[in-house]
Amino acid sequence: MRRPGDSLRASSVSRSFEGVHALRDVTLELGRAEITGLIGPNGAGKSTLVNVLSGFDRPTSGTVELEGRDVTRWSPSRRGRHGLSRTFQHSHAFRSLSVRENLEVAALGVGTVAREARRRAAELLETLGLTSQAEALAGTLAQGDERRLGVARALATRPRFILLDEPAAGLPEAEVPDFAQAVRDVRDDHDAGVLLIDHNMALIMGLCDRIYVLDQGRVLAEGTPDEIRANLDVAAAYLGESAVHDADDEG
Amino acid sequence: MRRALLLQLLAPLALVALAALVGTLVSTSTETYVINALVNVVIVVALYVFIGNSGVLSFGHISFVAVGAWAAGVLSMPVEEKPAIMPHLFGLLGEHTVGNIWSLALAAAVGAAYALVVGLPLMRLSGLGAGIATFGVLEITHNVLRYWEKIGPGLNTFSAVPETTGLLQASLGAALAVIVAFGYRRMRFGRLLSATREDAAAARAVGVSVYRQRLVAFVLSGALAGFAGGLLVHMLPVNTESVYLDLTFLTLAMLVIGGATSLWGAVVGALAVSAVDSFLAEAESGIHLFGRSVDFPAGTRIVVVGALMALVLILRPAGLTGGREFSVPLARPRRLLTKFAR
Numbered sequence: 001m002r003r004p005g006d007s008l009r010a011s012s013v014s015r016s017f018e019g020v021h022a023l024r025d026v027t028l029e030l031g032r033a034e035i036t037g038l039i040g041p042n043g044a045g046k047s048t049l050v051n052v053l054s055g056f057d058r059p060t061s062g063t064v065e066l067e068g069r070d071v072t073r074w075s076p077s078r079r080g081r082h083g084l085s086r087t088f089q090h091s092h093a094f095r096s097l098s099v100r101e102n103l104e105v106a107a108l109g110v111g112t113v114a115r116e117a118r119r120r121a122a123e124l125l126e127t128l129g130l131t132s133q134a135e136a137l138a139g140t141l142a143q144g145d146e147r148r149l150g151v152a153r154a155l156a157t158r159p160r161f162i163l164l165d166e167p168a169a170g171l172p173e174a175e176v177p178d179f180a181q182a183v184r185d186v187r188d189d190h191d192a193g194v195l196l197i198d199h200n201m202a203l204i205m206g207l208c209d210r211i212y213v214l215d216q217g218r219v220l221a222e223g224t225p226d227e228i229r230a231n232l233d234v235a236a237a238y239l240g241e242s243a244v245h246d247a248d249d250e251g
Numbered sequence: 252m253r254r255a256l257l258l259q260l261l262a263p264l265a266l267v268a269l270a271a272l273v274g275t276l277v278s279t280s281t282e283t284y285v286i287n288a289l290v291n292v293v294i295v296v297a298l299y300v301f302i303g304n305s306g307v308l309s310f311g312h313i314s315f316v317a318v319g320a321w322a323a324g325v326l327s328m329p330v331e332e333k334p335a336i337m338p339h340l341f342g343l344l345g346e347h348t349v350g351n352i353w354s355l356a357l358a359a360a361v362g363a364a365y366a367l368v369v370g371l372p373l374m375r376l377s378g379l380g381a382g383i384a385t386f387g388v389l390e391i392t393h394n395v396l397r398y399w400e401k402i403g404p405g406l407n408t409f410s411a412v413p414e415t416t417g418l419l420q421a422s423l424g425a426a427l428a429v430i431v432a433f434g435y436r437r438m439r440f441g442r443l444l445s446a447t448r449e450d451a452a453a454a455r456a457v458g459v460s461v462y463r464q465r466l467v468a469f470v471l472s473g474a475l476a477g478f479a480g481g482l483l484v485h486m487l488p489v490n491t492e493s494v495y496l497d498l499t500f501l502t503l504a505m506l507v508i509g510g511a512t513s514l515w516g517a518v519v520g521a522l523a524v525s526a527v528d529s530f531l532a533e534a535e536s537g538i539h540l541f542g543r544s545v546d547f548p549a550g551t552r553i554v555v556v557g558a559l560m561a562l563v564l565i566l567r568p569a570g571l572t573g574g575r576e577f578s579v580p581l582a583r584p585r586r587l588l589t590k591f592a593r
Contacts, residue, residue: 054456080458088456094449096512105446108439109457157457 006067007031008053008084008161008193013062015048015217022048023059024217030161035187035194037208037225039201044214046197047089050163053195054086055079066161081110085159087150089166095139099130099149102138106156117156124152128182143170148179155186162186163195168203176200180207205229255578260433262577263518264426267292270522271422282418283487284532288525289421290482292518294498295505296428297475299517301468302506304441306448307377310499311369311385314392315473317494318365319358319480321396324409324489327354332411339400351415355424355481362477363470370469374462377451389499397491408490416486424482428475432514440467448512497553501528504560510570515577520570527559528552
């Protein structure tokens with residue numbers, strides 16, 4: 001069992017937008033050095049949860065704790081400086097800065113000294129296979145490279161917790177295995193807790209230590225990949241009722 | 252890599268030096284235009300530090316030029332001249348006079364302090380809100396300086412201020428502004444601010460406080476603008492009209508025409524538009540060109556500069572320099588090769 005202070009935790013978080021309940025009483029805990037999957041259909045509240053966890057949105061009720069401290073009212077930048085990092089679903093690269101500068105600036109942002117920022121950027125360019133693009137402007141990258149830059153930039157802050165919002169979306173199929181390995185390395189080499197949102201079920205099932213299933217703003221299920229796979233409720237929410245019933249008929 | 256960086260500093264400095272050189276070769280009346288152009292460089296570089304690096308618009312920077320001019324003008328005017336021009340001045344201000352360098356340093360300090368006071372509430376705004384609110388600052392400053400005669404000449408003109416801003420002082424001032432702006436952009440502060448310009452949300456996600464970075468730039472740019480005001484009041488008799496709307500428009504046009512996101516663009520824009528503006532100002536009062544007499548109607552200057560700005564915005568939205576720093580085209584064959592290799 002993990003120590004209580006060593007996690008990023010959302011407790012009974014609700015968020016409603018003018019009467020629409022995007023999140024209802026969601027409790028989720030993300031431990032260090034493990035990959036936690038977050039799945040659910042479009043509109044289930046996954047991105048809202050990431051926004052609440054990272055400080056870009058405030059919950060209507062409930063709290064967010066980072067390593068035992070209540071950070072619910074903290075700004076995103078303050079959370080960033082305290083070891084919580086995230087990527088975005090759509091490209092948020094610093095487009096007219098070079099790829100290298102994107103990484104160095106991210107390291108500088110959390111207070112790293114310039115020399116160390118330079119070293120860290122060079123290292124991340126290497127591990128994420130961006131070295132040949134280092135001096136290119138971020139706005140000119142191909143989609144695969146751009147996705148990897150997003151993850152590299154989040155890592156440049158040396159996060160203890162990192163939230164990856166559909167990082168593999170738009171990645172060419174051939175690049176997915178390498179990308180999966182990169183996410184594993186984040187857990188194993190950086191000891192970071194990873195929250196991974198993705199629609200690619202094979203990727204999620206292959207990578208995650210634990211999975212949360214979100215549907216209509218509620219946590220529908222939580223468990224290991226095997227437990228989740230076995231859970232028919234999940235299939236209903238994820239694949240649609242008909243798919244589940246078809247499977248039942250055949251079984 | 253290092254050489255490319257050095258060039259980014261040396262190119263604008265060389266341009267300033269070139270302008271100074273031109274100033275030594277021309278007639279005294281034309282020299283005044285060159286000096287004015289160099290003071291414009293300082294103002295536009297100040298604008299670049301904030302607007303160029305943050306991507307947030309400010310119509311209020313000429314306020315900082317104005318308070319700088321007021322500080323330097325009030326304090327460097329000889330004590331015996333003050334009662335005639337500024338009869339209602341606060342006692343303390345009336346009894347003291349400082350030297351040239353001190354008055355310039357004070358102008359910068361007052362510009363920075365004022366920018367801090369204004370920036371603390373306003374740096375929470377961006378986009379349209381920031382533009383309009385800073386415009387409000389310009390109006391407030393203008394009216395305070397115009398009617399508060401205890402801190403300056405009010406509606407009078409700053410005559411009798413020692414005219415120390417000659418070619419030397421103007422070019423050294425411009426060079427100093429360029430060096431400060433260059434240094435700032437390479438520092439942590441400048442790098443973080445340009446990240447917020449590219450994508451504010453992503454900058455926040457990596458720990459950057461957008462508000463704090465904008466405030467730092469605003470204060471530094473206020474200091475440079477105040478310094479420019481000091482140079483200006485030591486150059487010509489300033490009044491509230493000379494540091495108001497026309498100067499706001501002209502310097503913003505220079506920044507936009509040159510290319511707002513680079514120091515090189517700021518210097519190129521300031522000098523190029525100053526040249527056009529000076530020529531038109533002369534032409535308004537009648538000149539001889541290629542054996543013909545040219546006599547443009549009054550107001551041509553601003554009409555042409557306005558049209559020029561619109562034209563550049565349409566044809567080359569990032570400005571004449573494309574908003575990029577100076578680089579030698581020959582230094583890039585490697586990148587071209589890799590492009591073809593793919």
